[in-house]
Amino acid sequence: MDTMPDAIASAVARRVDEAGRVCVLTGAGMSAESGVPTFRGTQDSLWSRFDPMRLATADAWRADASLVWAWYRWRMRIVRQAQPHAGHRALAALARRHPCVSLVTQNVDDLHERAGSTVNAHVHGSLFALRCFDCGLAYDGPLGDFLSDAQRVPPMACPACGGGIRPGVVWFGEALPDDAWDAATDAARRCDLMLVVGTSGLVHPAAGLPALARRHGATVVEINPEPTALSGEADHVWRATAAEALPGLLAASA
Ligand SMILES: NC(=O)c1ccc[n+]([C@@H]2O[C@H](COP(=O)([O-])OP(=O)(O)OC[C@H]3O[C@@H](n4cnc5c(N)ncnc54)[C@H](O)[C@@H]3O)[C@@H](O)[C@H]2O)c1
Numbered sequence: 167m168d169t170m171p172d173a174i175a176s177a178v179a180r181r182v183d184e185a186g187r188v189c190v191l192t193g194a195g196m197s198a199e200s201g202v203p204t205f206r207g208t209q210d211s212l213w214s215r216f217d218p219m220r221l222a223t224a225d226a227w228r229a230d231a232s233l234v235w236a237w238y239r240w241r242m243r244i245v246r247q248a249q250p251h252a253g254h255r256a257l258a259a260l261a262r263r264h265p266c267v268s269l270v271t272q273n274v275d276d277l278h279e280r281a282g283s284t285v286n287a288h289v290h291g292s293l294f295a296l297r298c299f300d301c302g303l304a305y306d307g308p309l310g311d312f313l314s315d316a317q318r319v320p321p322m323a324c325p326a327c328g329g330g331i332r333p334g335v336v337w338f339g340e341a342l343p344d345d346a347w348d349a350a351t352d353a354a355r356r357c358d359l360m361l362v363v364g365t366s367g368l369v370h371p372a373a374g375l376p377a378l379a380r381r382h383g384a385t386v387v388e389i390n391p392e393p394t395a396l397s398g399e400a401d402h403v404w405r406a407t408a409a410e411a412l413p414g415l416l417a418a419s420a
């Protein structure tokens with residue numbers, strides 16, 4: 167395992183250049199430098215006393231949909247106001263330059279897309295892909311006032327059945343969307359190199375993708391300022407943030 171900052175930039179860039187297929191797996195840390203808080207980082211907000219694990223569930227919605235919806239509107243507002251950073255842009259540039267880069271994200275924001283990337287799989291869904299909690303109908307109506315700081319906002323009503331309109335994310339305890347999971351596992355199995363950026367490796371089954379890639383012969387590189395549950399199984403560990411490491415990687419690759 168290689169942890170020297172200078173050596174690692176050129177070592178990883180060489181791996182990228184040599185790899186026929188690269189898979190990039192991103193987590194909440196990818197968006198942290200755009201100002202979108204992670205679940206496990208420190209955060210200073212009116213929501214800091216709420217535990218995401220208790221809000222991001224179907225049971226929480228059934229118990230108090232207005233509380234859950236207000237929390238999601240707060241998260242949607244942060245994402246709408248955030249901009250992609252140099253790391254998002256570096257990944258988009260890498261995909262234009264390299265013959266095969268797949269991007270698999272656990273993030274529910276759209277910062278990769280807004281930086282110019284094509285996302286192969288949003289394994290945990292997308293904040294803005296709204297649908298009815300009861301009948302599943304996709305909702306593309308108005309979102310209402312985003313600026314309210316209210317701690318309870320009733321969700322919009324489904325035009326078909328009157329059920330509450332929920333965010334298009336995968337809640338704890340829910341199955342991952344089949345098409346996204348199939349695309350993610352396919353990319354993991356086929357890649358020669360996996361870059362794992364900004365994920366704690368605690369949320370399964372997504373946290374199993376690096377091990378899957380490795381079992382199929384890929385080299386795994388972790389980019390994260392902190393040690394994680396995945397560090398031990400990485401071939402290289404790059405202790406840097408996404409906005410530092412990814413532009414550095416792009417600069418060092420051919
Ligand atoms: N932006 C988003 O879409 C968003 C935000 C919060 C949570 N989530 C959801 O919450 C779940 C949490 O799992 P997770 O593993 O993605 O995140 P996590 O919150 O569990 O862990 C975040 C990881 O990012 C690392 N990190 C922090 N700042 C970083 C930086 N600047 N550069 C690189 N790494 C950095 C941390 O050390 C940590 O390991 C995911 O399922 C995700 O869908 C998404």
Ligand SMILES: [Zn+2]
Pocket residue numbers: 298299300301302303324325326327328329
């Ligand atoms: Zn409905």
